[in-house]
Amino acid sequence: MSTQTATPVISVHGARRTYGTGATAFEAVRGIDLEVRPGELFALLGTNGAGKTSLLEVIEGLAPTSAGTVKVLGHDPYRERHRVRPRTGIMLQEAGFPADLTAAETARMWHGTLGNPRPVEQCLAMVSLSHRAKVRVSSLSGGERRRLDLALAIMGRPEILFLDEPTTGLDPQSRRSAWDLVRHLLGEGTTVVLTTHYLQEAEELADRLAIMHAGQVVREGSIADVVAAEPARIRYQTADAALRDPVALSALPALAGRPRSDATGVEIETTDLQATLTALLVRAQEAGAALEHLDASPASLERAFLAVAEAGTSTPVPAAA
Numbered sequence: 001m002s003t004q005t006a007t008p009v010i011s012v013h014g015a016r017r018t019y020g021t022g023a024t025a026f027e028a029v030r031g032i033d034l035e036v037r038p039g040e041l042f043a044l045l046g047t048n049g050a051g052k053t054s055l056l057e058v059i060e061g062l063a064p065t066s067a068g069t070v071k072v073l074g075h076d077p078y079r080e081r082h083r084v085r086p087r088t089g090i091m092l093q094e095a096g097f098p099a100d101l102t103a104a105e106t107a108r109m110w111h112g113t114l115g116n117p118r119p120v121e122q123c124l125a126m127v128s129l130s131h132r133a134k135v136r137v138s139s140l141s142g143g144e145r146r147r148l149d150l151a152l153a154i155m156g157r158p159e160i161l162f163l164d165e166p167t168t169g170l171d172p173q174s175r176r177s178a179w180d181l182v183r184h185l186l187g188e189g190t191t192v193v194l195t196t197h198y199l200q201e202a203e204e205l206a207d208r209l210a211i212m213h214a215g216q217v218v219r220e221g222s223i224a225d226v227v228a229a230e231p232a233r234i235r236y237q238t239a240d241a242a243l244r245d246p247v248a249l250s251a252l253p254a255l256a257g258r259p260r261s262d263a264t265g266v267e268i269e270t271t272d273l274q275a276t277l278t279a280l281l282v283r284a285q286e287a288g289a290a291l292e293h294l295d296a297s298p299a300s301l302e303r304a305f306l307a308v309a310e311a312g313t314s315t316p317v318p319a320a321a
């Protein structure tokens, strides 16, 4: 069955989440709609404080919404937690392990709470922690603790795995190992919802993503969709007056806005990099002008993210009445 047409395993409609009440109420999630399809990896990106964890927690069933509906595997994850929780795996941003237990003891304790768990040794091996099995949690490094948390999250063979910034604190090699593990789980049919600040992580793993800002989803789709919605950019410096003149440059094809020109140079945004660049180079050729430090860069996920961050305001928005 194509994941495009399959019934979503997660559907969120008009979800809101407010912290506190009265004058100090703060609405961290401000009316979100999204769907996650079976077997896909859906990445939730966003600026600090955008509301990713607040949203993830209501989808995980750890907190109620203040408005809207959330369905996970057909159930309300908060009110029908007993139905949903056994079928999901959750890796929180901060795990609270008993510091005196070893990694293996911690894993065995968790193993005892699950219905059809993977063996402890297998889970530790999947996150490359077998050699640290007898080490107390208090002596594990931060990255090793993250990997232990991941081992516990996948132990119950979850249908949906929630990963909240899973690779924060991991060295590049451990991060790549974690990505390989996530790919393996996706290959087994697991659905994964991931929050991350590493755009490369989303680019490596995500089938679809949403970028949040100030409690709302402001971009959503495949990486190709999100990137395609951003303009490409051309920059240069030149001594030629016409090639520095925003009005004269406005006749170039496929512009995504008015060209900008100042002491640092010219910046042109375009929806068709090849068409605009070709016309620009023809003009420069005809004028016999040099375009110094010419830089033509296609849109990227990073640019899309920065556009969201730059367009946003840092002023917190009060809760809706």
Ligand SMILES: Nc1ncnc2c1ncn2[C@@H]1O[C@H](COP(=O)(O)OP(=O)(O)OP(=O)(O)O)[C@@H](O)[C@H]1O
Pocket (backbone or CB within 6 Å): 019, 020, 026, 028, 046, 047, 048, 049, 050, 051, 052, 053, 054, 055
């Ligand atoms: N318990 C709380 N009480 C009041 N406000 C809270 C609480 N938890 C989070 N917030 C606020 O809600 C907003 C969203 O926080 P959240 O942790 O969901 O963002 P995030 O996107 O996960 O951020 P980050 O990327 O920094 O982890 C922030 O402004 C935060 O200060």
